[in-house]
Amino acid sequence: MAVVTLKKIVKYYDETLAVRGIDLEIADKEFLVLVGPSGCGKTTTLRMIAGLEDISDGEILIGDTVVNDVPPKDRNIAMVFQNYALYPHMSVHQNMSFGLKLKRVERSEIDRRVQEAARILDIESLLDRKPKQLSGGQRQRVAMGRAIVRDPAVFLFDEPLSNLDAKLRVQMRTEIKKIHQKVRTTTVYVTHDQVEAMTLADRVVVMNHGVIEQVDTPQQLYHNPRTKFVAGFIGSPAMNMIPVSLLDSGSGLKLDLGDGVQLQVPAERTAQYRPHAGKARLLLGLRPEHLTDTASLSQAGGAAEGQTFSPIIDVSEPMGMETLVYFQLQGITVCGKASPDVEAPSGKPMQLTAKLQNMHLIDDESGLVL
Numbered sequence: 001m002a003v004v005t006l007k008k009i010v011k012y013y014d015e016t017l018a019v020r021g022i023d024l025e026i027a028d029k030e031f032l033v034l035v036g037p038s039g040c041g042k043t044t045t046l047r048m049i050a051g052l053e054d055i056s057d058g059e060i061l062i063g064d065t066v067v068n069d070v071p072p073k074d075r076n077i078a079m080v081f082q083n084y085a086l087y088p089h090m091s092v093h094q095n096m097s098f099g100l101k102l103k104r105v106e107r108s109e110i111d112r113r114v115q116e117a118a119r120i121l122d123i124e125s126l127l128d129r130k131p132k133q134l135s136g137g138q139r140q141r142v143a144m145g146r147a148i149v150r151d152p153a154v155f156l157f158d159e160p161l162s163n164l165d166a167k168l169r170v171q172m173r174t175e176i177k178k179i180h181q182k183v184r185t186t187t188v189y190v191t192h193d194q195v196e197a198m199t200l201a202d203r204v205v206v207m208n209h210g211v212i213e214q215v216d217t218p219q220q221l222y223h224n225p226r227t228k229f230v231a232g233f234i235g236s237p238a239m240n241m242i243p244v245s246l247l248d249s250g251s252g253l254k255l256d257l258g259d260g261v262q263l264q265v266p267a268e269r270t271a272q273y274r275p276h277a278g279k280a281r282l283l284l285g286l287r288p289e290h291l292t293d294t295a296s297l298s299q300a301g302g303a304a305e306g307q308t309f310s311p312i313i314d315v316s317e318p319m320g321m322e323t324l325v326y327f328q329l330q331g332i333t334v335c336g337k338a339s340p341d342v343e344a345p346s347g348k349p350m351q352l353t354a355k356l357q358n359m360h361l362i363d364d365e366s367g368l369v370l
């Protein structure tokens, strides 16, 4: 059992307030990912859980024990770093068993655990090699093996894949997920890569400027972001955010996107959005996949679902599975996704369908999704 609880955690580095009183409960066996832009406080949070940074205020519990004053070696955690931190003069076996030897675990038990971890990680044939005889991905596995043999209550990962090339990173991501499914150890994982966060996590914590913006499952974060920051951070290409006026015609609501484009708000959203009609600084949040070319939609029988307009396409980017199309609205670049079979020549209009049943209305002043 290893629930990790953070209660009103604050971290100052001299004058810098790096973490601003965060509350978080990480469930037993959960894979939780901390994600956010550089400097948001995710590494500091992880290092406070590990005991590598002092906590300025608040409490951290591992299980039922407050660990604020417990040294890292006694917290029953294992940390995997970006730079692997393997001992170069030791073999893989020695690297993996070193921590257990220090703890005076019996030799037969050490061997059993190293063999078991090597089997899980598929590195049984590498146990006699030195780190310099391994590829980056293999070194990363050894670093994980060293964590697994300790059978800790919690795994802490600090950007473990950022030294690997793009292809290997994707491969190792899948490996890490598989390993967690086998060992089920409570895991806290830090990354700045939102795709890594979404693919690995049971729940993702999005941090920004030392606070938590949202804690949710990947699906919820994507479909129901609660703030402008989360809406813009999760998803690639990013969600379009178009300044709009919300007009109440009595019978329904309209969005005026400028440049002569007006769209009807779906009836089921009218009651929710009506109180915001006439408000300044509203943004329409619409993901590129909800702005698609009408021609291929009507072939698929879906044209009735949305509303159309015909912007002049600036640039199109064929991606294989789809073609990204870019156009301007009020001087803002907007991205849509068209079928790869449709021609999208620059400088020509293209009829697009906006699926407003998937829209978000964002108050740019408060930064909240309404």
Ligand code: ATP
Pocket (backbone or CB within 6 Å): 013, 014, 016, 017, 018, 036, 037, 038, 039, 040, 041, 042, 043, 044, 045, 192
């Ligand atoms: P990155 O992805 O760049 O590592 P991060 O989200 O992990 O970013 P932290 O390393 O936790 O961010 O840093 C949070 C804030 O604390 C930043 O403003 C950073 O400059 C500051 N900070 C981090 N470590 C120290 C330190 N040892 N001394 C002073 N300030 C620090």
